[in-house]
Amino acid sequence: MRFSQRIGKTRIKTAIQIESMDDDLRNSLWNVFREFAFGKIVSSKNRMSFPAPPIFWTLWIDFLKKPLVTSGDTLDVAETSLSQWFFQEAQWNEIYDFMEFVSRNSLQHLGIDGNEIRKRCNEILERELSGYRFVGNYIAPITNETELKEIEEVLRTAD
Numbered sequence: 001m002r003f004s005q006r007i008g009k010t011r012i013k014t015a016i017q018i019e020s021m022d023d024d025l026r027n028s029l030w031n032v033f034r035e036f037a038f039g040k041i042v043s044s045k046n047r048m049s050f051p052a053p054p055i056f057w058t059l060w061i062d063f064l065k066k067p068l069v070t071s072g073d074t075l076d077v078a079e080t081s082l083s084q085w086f087f088q089e090a091q092w093n094e095i096y097d098f099m100e101f102v103s104r105n106s107l108q109h110l111g112i113d114g115n116e117i118r119k120r121c122n123e124i125l126e127r128e129l130s131g132y133r134f135v136g137n138y139i140a141p142i143t144n145e146t147e148l149k150e151i152e153e154v155l156r157t158a159d
Contacts, residue, residue: 018131021092025128063101096139104137
């Protein structure tokens, strides 16, 4: 709990997010995507001329199903196009579709580890009081931690 929450200056989150997604959760999930998608790709290179990484082609073709011409050729333009969809156009459930797609397709050919994405997302989903968690490769509704652990154990045993 933050200082401001302890002294009553800032509200403490208490409501589970089930049919919505607040800015904190949306921003945090974007940061996970960005960390894994760009972490190894971009260092101090000039973003304006750096070519868009292959993950953008995969997302445009297989997830968004938009014409490639709308994605942009440089990292800067492609990221701006994708972030506009993520923050301005996508509904809360589409953000979960997106994160599921990115992690489930692993994009290992691009050096992105789906297991690490799912682990990091679950930390954020718990922290931000989301009513959903990754269970295996899919995001599923949860009702309590005991239920989540039981589901995960069944999936682990089934594998």
